[in-house]
Structures are given as structure tokens and as C-alpha cells.
Amino acid sequence: MEQHQSATQRPASRLAVGVVSAGRVGATVGAALTRAGHRVVAASAVSDASLARAARHLPGAEILPPPDVAAAADLLLIAVPDDAIAPLVASLPVRPGQIWAHTSGALGADVLRPAREAGALTLALAPAMTFTGRDEDLERLQGISWAVTGEAEARFVGEALALELGGEPExxxxxxxxxxxxxxxYAANHLSTLVNDAVEQLRAIGVAAPERLLTPLVSASLDNALRHGDAALTGPVSRGDAGTVARHLAALEGTGVEYAYRAMARRTAERALASGRLKSADAEGLLDVLAHPEKEETSE
Structure with missing residues (x-):
């Protein structure tokens, strides 16, 4: 218990933070660490956009090459694309006792193994949030979950950092x-694609403000899904309404959206069947329409 407490209290001290690099995620998380009482002393930034973000969100940071950022940091935050992490780690100096954390959601702490073997405490600390590069990104960090991966002490440090940032460690x-x-x-990126595809279809038929039209519908659907799971499912697939689905596919032909619609309708039918929302007898015609495009029929 004492080990747990000492480890979790470690980030409570004022840490000198280095950020590589000042992209959408790095600049925002760096700003959140500043708000939590730490000091971002150095950051790497090359593009005009990154330099502007560093100036706005990390005003006290000296802009340095990544090796110099690593050398200056007690806590090194690595926020670069996933495939760039391993070669970057291999190129940076390590000071025993440093904390190294990356923000990739897909990778664990093992990608930081060279730093761990050199004496650093290494962890993966990924925010469950999407980043647009706008100022509201920082406020959206309040209350979110942070995926923490690392060995025992590193995990405790990651949990403490997540709590300091106003979030919940997972x-x-x-x-x-x-x-x-x-x-x-699957949930966040594909939702954006689905909504934007729907906006384009509505705009193409003359709806002047499709975003306004969709906001209450999509917001209610998302809220219902998160609250009630498959019980929230409505619409023609859950009813086994094959004729309506066939008309939808015919109307969407040539837009590029019909392929995504067909795939999602199949998956929706599978979930509706598994949850009892759709009866097997009602699903036969629907699944036939979804499986065989040549059998789609439209009413005249």
C-alpha cells in the first residue's frame, strides 16, 4: 500500500515537461499539464501550425529539436503518429529516473522499451478524445477517460497523471x-463519416441546413444507444422492412454511400437478431436484399 501511495503521489511534484511534438494532441495535453501545475519547459515544433499551437498553448516552452526536448524533461510526452514513435524513441537521450509517456491509443508501453531499459519509467497514456486543433479541445479533456498501460509503478504514475488532468484512468x-x-x-471516426455522408445526401436534395435537421436526431440516437444499448434500436432494419431498405439502396446508388449503408445494415441486422429486436422470420427478406444487390427491387 505504501508503494502504491508513493508512486501515485510522484506526479504531484512540479515536473519539467517536454513535448514531442506540439501537434493537436501534444499541445493540448501539454496545456492540460500546465493547468495541473506542471511546467512545459520545451517542445518540438516544425510546421507553421505546430509553431502557432506551441505559442498559443505552451507559451513558456522553448522550441528545441526532439533530443534537446528529451534532455530538458522530467516528464517527456511523446505525441507523434504511431509509426513514428519507435524510431523517435531510438534517437532520443534517456536520463534514468525520467518519466516517458506517449499518447497513442493503439500502442502500449512496450514501444518505449529502449527508454525503460535505460532507466526511464515508461507508460502509455492515451486520452479517449478526438482533437480538432481548436481551443475547445482543452476543455473537452475534463472528465474523459485515459487509457493507461505500463508496469506496476509506471501504471500508478499514469493513473495519478490522469486524475491530475481531471480525468479517469482506465x-x-x-x-x-x-x-x-x-x-x-469505430465509434468516433466512423460516426463522423456517417454523419457527414448523411449531411451530403440531404444537401444534395435541397435541404438548406442539414446539420440543424440532424442534430436533434443524431444526438438523441447517440444518447439512447449509450443509455439503453440494443434496446434503443429503431428503424426499418429492426422491423425487417426489406422493401424500405431496398428503396434506400436504390436511391443511394452511385453516391458511394450505398456500400457503407449495406455493410452497416447487415451489422445492424445481426445485432437486432441477437438481441431479439428482429425475428428470424422477419429477417429473411431483409438479409436477402442485403446479401444480393441484383435482387433489390424498387416500388414503382
Missing amino acids: HVEEADRARYHAALV
């Missing part, structure tokens, strides 16, 4: 990181 095993991240991407 321990994710090393082997589960890819599946964890896939779930988040």
Missing part, C-alpha cells in the same frame, strides 16, 4: 491496446 493491458483503440475509432 487500465488497458498491453495485448489489448489495438482492440481498445479499434473500438474508439
Whole structure:
């Protein structure tokens, strides 16, 4: 118990933070660490956009090359694309006793193994949030979950940092990181694609403000799904209304959206069947329409 307390209290001291790099995630998390009482002393930034973000969110940070950022930090925050983490780690100096954390949702702490073997405390600390590069990103960190992966002491430090940042730590095993991240991407990124596709279809038929039209519907659907699971499912698939689904597919032909509609309708039918929302007898015609495009019929 004493070990747990000392480890979790470690980030409570004022840490010198280095950020590599000042992209959408790095600049925002760096700003959140500043708000929690730490000092971002150095950051790397190359593009005009990154330099602007560093100036706005990390005003006290000296802009330095990544090796110099690492050398200056007690806590090194690595916020670069997933595939860039391993080669970056191999190129940076390590000071024993440093804390190294990356923000990738898909990768665990093992990608930081060279730093751990050199004496650093290493962890994966990924915010369950999407980042747009706008100022509201910082406020959206309040109350979110942070996926924490690392060995015992590192995990305790990650949990403490998540709490300091106003969030909730969620321990994710090393082997589960890819599946964890896939779930988040499936929900967040695909939702954006679905909504934007719907907006384009409505705009194409002359709806002047499709965003306004969709906001209450999509907001209610999301709230119902999170509150009630499969019991919230409504619509033609849950009713087994094959004729309506066939008309939808015909109307969407040539837009590119019909392929996504067909795939999601199949998955929706599977969930509706498994949860008892859709009866097997009612599903036969629907599944036939979804499985065989040539059998789609439209009413005249």
C-alpha cells in the first residue's frame, strides 16, 4: 500500500515537461499539464501550425529539436503518429529516473522499451478524445477517460497523471491496446463519416441546413444507444422492412454511400437478431436484399 501511495503521489511534484511534438494532441495535453501545475519547459515544433499551437498553448516552452526536448524533461510526452514513435524513441537521450509517456491509443508501453531499459519509467497514456486543433479541445479533456498501460509503478504514475488532468484512468493491458483503440475509432471516426455522408445526401436534395435537421436526431440516437444499448434500436432494419431498405439502396446508388449503408445494415441486422429486436422470420427478406444487390427491387 505504501508503494502504491508513493508512486501515485510522484506526479504531484512540479515536473519539467517536454513535448514531442506540439501537434493537436501534444499541445493540448501539454496545456492540460500546465493547468495541473506542471511546467512545459520545451517542445518540438516544425510546421507553421505546430509553431502557432506551441505559442498559443505552451507559451513558456522553448522550441528545441526532439533530443534537446528529451534532455530538458522530467516528464517527456511523446505525441507523434504511431509509426513514428519507435524510431523517435531510438534517437532520443534517456536520463534514468525520467518519466516517458506517449499518447497513442493503439500502442502500449512496450514501444518505449529502449527508454525503460535505460532507466526511464515508461507508460502509455492515451486520452479517449478526438482533437480538432481548436481551443475547445482543452476543455473537452475534463472528465474523459485515459487509457493507461505500463508496469506496476509506471501504471500508478499514469493513473495519478490522469486524475491530475481531471480525468479517469482506465487500465488497458498491453495485448489489448489495438482492440481498445479499434473500438474508439469505430465509434468516433466512423460516426463522423456517417454523419457527414448523411449531411451530403440531404444537401444534395435541397435541404438548406442539414446539420440543424440532424442534430436533434443524431444526438438523441447517440444518447439512447449509450443509455439503453440494443434496446434503443429503431428503424426499418429492426422491423425487417426489406422493401424500405431496398428503396434506400436504390436511391443511394452511385453516391458511394450505398456500400457503407449495406455493410452497416447487415451489422445492424445481426445485432437486432441477437438481441431479439428482429425475428428470424422477419429477417429473411431483409438479409436477402442485403446479401444480393441484383435482387433489390424498387416500388414503382
